[in-house]
Amino acid sequence: MIRFDDVSLTYDKNHAPALEHVSFNIARGEFVFLVGASGSGKSSLMRLMTHEVAPTDGEIHVAGRELRNMPRRKVPSLRRDIGVVFQDFRLLENKTVEENVAFVLEILGRRRGAIRRAVPESLELVGLAEKAKRFPHELSGGEQQRVAIARAVVKQPAILLADEPTGNLDPANSDDVVGVLDRINRTSTTLVMATHDNSLVDRLQRRVLEMKDGRLVRDSTGGYRAEALEPDLGELGTRSAYRAAHGSHRLEETP
Numbered sequence: 028m029i030r031f032d033d034v035s036l037t038y039d040k041n042h043a044p045a046l047e048h049v050s051f052n053i054a055r056g057e058f059v060f061l062v063g064a065s066g067s068g069k070s071s072l073m074r075l076m077t078h079e080v081a082p083t084d085g086e087i088h089v090a091g092r093e094l095r096n097m098p099r100r101k102v103p104s105l106r107r108d109i110g111v112v113f114q115d116f117r118l119l120e121n122k123t124v125e126e127n128v129a130f131v132l133e134i135l136g137r138r139r140g141a142i143r144r145a146v147p148e149s150l151e152l153v154g155l156a157e158k159a160k161r162f163p164h165e166l167s168g169g170e171q172q173r174v175a176i177a178r179a180v181v182k183q184p185a186i187l188l189a190d191e192p193t194g195n196l197d198p199a200n201s202d203d204v205v206g207v208l209d210r211i212n213r214t215s216t217t218l219v220m221a222t223h224d225n226s227l228v229d230r231l232q233r234r235v236l237e238m239k240d241g242r243l244v245r246d247s248t249g250g251y252r253a254e255a256l257e258p259d260l261g262e263l264g265t266r267s268a269y270r271a272a273h274g275s276h277r278l279e280e281t282p
């Protein structure tokens with residue numbers, strides 16, 4: 028769903044590259060944490076995914092498109108496939124919760140009937156159906172971020188990018204937001220979340236891509252969904268080791 032092949036990015040020739048030789052492949056439906064110190068390149072990776080910037084070198088494929096040579100007129104269609112959530116919620120203060128969410132679909136030119144159906148569904152998904160008529164300033168930070176998530180997913184994107192979505196939130200609100208992101212991921216939306224919150228990363232046990240000085244220094248598959256469908260192999264580690272120890276028929280019997 029998102030593939031980087033040897034991608035480098037230099038914003039300014041007088042400075043070091045923001046990204047160097049980054050390669051990874053994120054499958055449909057994965058939940059991936061992007062971690063690394065400030066300035067390590069996390070936001071730059073996301074900007075490349077939405078084609079806000081183009082790579083200096085390398086190839087990027089997102090939702091079936093090759094981005095380097097993609098004509099400008101195709102960018103809106105790429106962005107329809109990607110929802111984005113930021114640390115600062117970026118809600119429209121003079122619009123209600125439901126108006127904030129509906130606004131995206133209005134801009135996309137969706138019909139009124141479709142908007143009337145989609146907005147409550149999206150608010151239901153983030154647990155805010157009963158706050159549809161409130162204004163952003165009447166909500167907690169966590170609730171505002173959940174509105175931002177509802178707005179990002181109301182167009183049913185294949186990919187949701189969340190750049191430090193819990194950066195402004197206390198632990199309880201962070202948990203709520205991550206719970207919502209997890210639920211959205213379970214609807215088979217591919218989810219990439221940049222974060223500094225190590226406790227959260229440890230707790231969720233998902234794949235982690237770690238950046239350092241513009242390079243990808245760790246790719247741990249953690250509790251990657253496709254593997255979660257397979258039996259817990261514990262210390263045996265691999266299917267073949269499991270078969271060697273128990274015989275292949277045992278593997279099929281394990282749920």
Ligand SMILES: Nc1ncnc2c1ncn2[C@@H]1O[C@H](COP(=O)(O)OP(=O)(O)OP(=O)(O)O)[C@@H](O)[C@H]1O
Pocket residue numbers: 038039044045063064065066067068069070071072
């Ligand atoms: N628009 C830009 N022009 C020039 N350099 C930039 C630009 N955006 C980012 N950089 C540089 O690229 C490098 C990576 O920055 P990036 O914002 O991707 O890091 P980050 O890991 O997201 O940091 P943070 O956690 O603070 O958001 C940094 O050295 C940064 O100064």
